[in-house]
Amino acid sequence: AQSVTQLGSHVSVSEGALVLLRCNYSSSVPPYLFWYVQYPNQGLQLLLKYTSAATLVKGINGFEAEFKKSETSFHLTKPSAHMSDAAEYFCAVSHPNTGGFKTIFGAGTRLFVKA
Amino acid sequence: ETGVTQTPRHLVMGMTNKKSLKCEQHLGHNAMYWYKQSAKKPLELMFVYSLEERVENNSVPSRFSPECPNSSHLFLHLHTLQPEDSALYLCASSQTTSREETQYFGPGTRLLVL
Numbered sequence: 001a002q003s004v005t006q007l008g009s010h011v012s013v014s015e016g017a018l019v020l021l022r023c024n025y026s027s028s029v030p031p032y033l034f035w036y037v038q039y040p041n042q043g044l045q046l047l048l049k050y051t052s053a054a055t056l057v058k059g060i061n062g063f064e065a066e067f068k069k070s071e072t073s074f075h076l077t078k079p080s081a082h083m084s085d086a087a088e089y090f091c092a093v094s095h096p097n098t099g100g101f102k103t104i105f106g107a108g109t110r111l112f113v114k115a
Numbered sequence: 116e117t118g119v120t121q122t123p124r125h126l127v128m129g130m131t132n133k134k135s136l137k138c139e140q141h142l143g144h145n146a147m148y149w150y151k152q153s154a155k156k157p158l159e160l161m162f163v164y165s166l167e168e169r170v171e172n173n174s175v176p177s178r179f180s181p182e183c184p185n186s187s188h189l190f191l192h193l194h195t196l197q198p199e200d201s202a203l204y205l206c207a208s209s210q211t212t213s214r215e216e217t218q219y220f221g222p223g224t225r226l227l228v229l
Contacts, residue, residue, distance in 0.1 A: 034217065043119070043205050043220035090158070094216065103218060105158040 002027045004093045006106035014114045019063075019078040021109050023091035026072065033074040034092040034103075035065055044090060050074060061085070086113045117141055119221035121206050127227045128196065136191040136224045138206030147189040148218065149181060150205040158205075164189060165211055196228045 007022040025031055032051050036044040048059025055067040065076045076089060091106040119140045128134050140147060149161040163171035164183040178200075180192040189206055203225050207218040 036220075041223075041225065043121075043222045044207075046217060046219065049217060103160075103216075107157045 002031065002093050002095055002102065002104050004091050004104050004106040006089075006091050006109045008109055009107065010110050010112065012112040012114060013081045015083055016080050019076070019081045019085065019111065021076040021089050021091075021111065023065075023074045023076065023106060024072055025074060025091075025093045027093060027095065029095065030069070031093045031095060033065075033067060034094070035059065035063070035074075035076050036090045036092060036105075037061075038088045038090065038108075040087075047076070047089075081111075081113045083113050083115065086111055119206055119208055119219055121204075121221035121224050123224060124222065125225045125227075127229065128193070129229055130196060130198070132196075133192070133194040135193065136204055136206075136226075138189040138191075138221055140187055140189075140206075140208035140219070140221075142208055142210075142219060144208040144210045144219075145186050146209045146211045146216075147183060147186075148207040148209075149189065149191055150207065152203040152205055152223070154202075162191075193226075196226075198228050201226055201228045 003026040005024045034049045035047040037047050038044050047063050048057045050057050050067045058064045063078045065074050067074050088108045088110045090108050092103050094103040122137045146165040148163050151159045160173050161175045162181040167183050178195050182190040203223045205223045206221040209216045209218045
């Protein structure tokens with residue numbers, strides 16, 4: 001069975017500081033992994049995805065994530081936080097053979113950016 | 116219109132009302148999803164339609180009734196809802212023949228049941 005755990009329901013950083021949002025997954029086979037962002041009163045927007053190609057994945061808005069099989073992690077980072085990055089971030093995992101039907105979402109991490 | 120659209124964006128209804136949520140995807144996808152997002156709870160998958168057939172129904176109460184007349188449109192019919200059904204209802208679509216079947220989401224309908 002697949003699962004995904006996001007460590008920390010809230011993360012607060014200062015503007016210009018490093019953003020690190022943690023995601024660990026559990027899967028019996030190499031998974032597909034996703035990060036989504038949700039701004040207030042909006043739907044989820046795909047930030048980036050890992051599909052077994054390069055382990056370092058670059059996404060939109062300067063975010064990137066690294067797939068580390070040995071740590072079963074897919075942490076999201078951004079070198080310098082901007083006020084506009086304040087939002088909720090969701091990590092998700094799916095199985096290559098079940099696809100979108102079985103995409104499992106984490107509980108989300110709300111990112112606060114302080115001026 | 117591009118992507119996934121949802122109407123209405125906001126809805127207030129009484130417990131005896133009947134209303135419908137509409138979702139339309141302009142991506143040429145063949146699968147559509149309804150999710151419920153409540154405060155402080157993980158995203159809950161409600162229904163999945165693939166090629167217009169329902170393939171997933173996660174023990175959702177019968178007061179929620181989905182309809183998928185074609186691969187581009189998805190409805191969620193609501194009747195005799197309870198206050199705890201107040202939430203953000205998100206629609207998503209994906210292409211089941213693509214390698215990783217990324218889901219693309221609409222903006223959601225914010226529902227308040229009084």
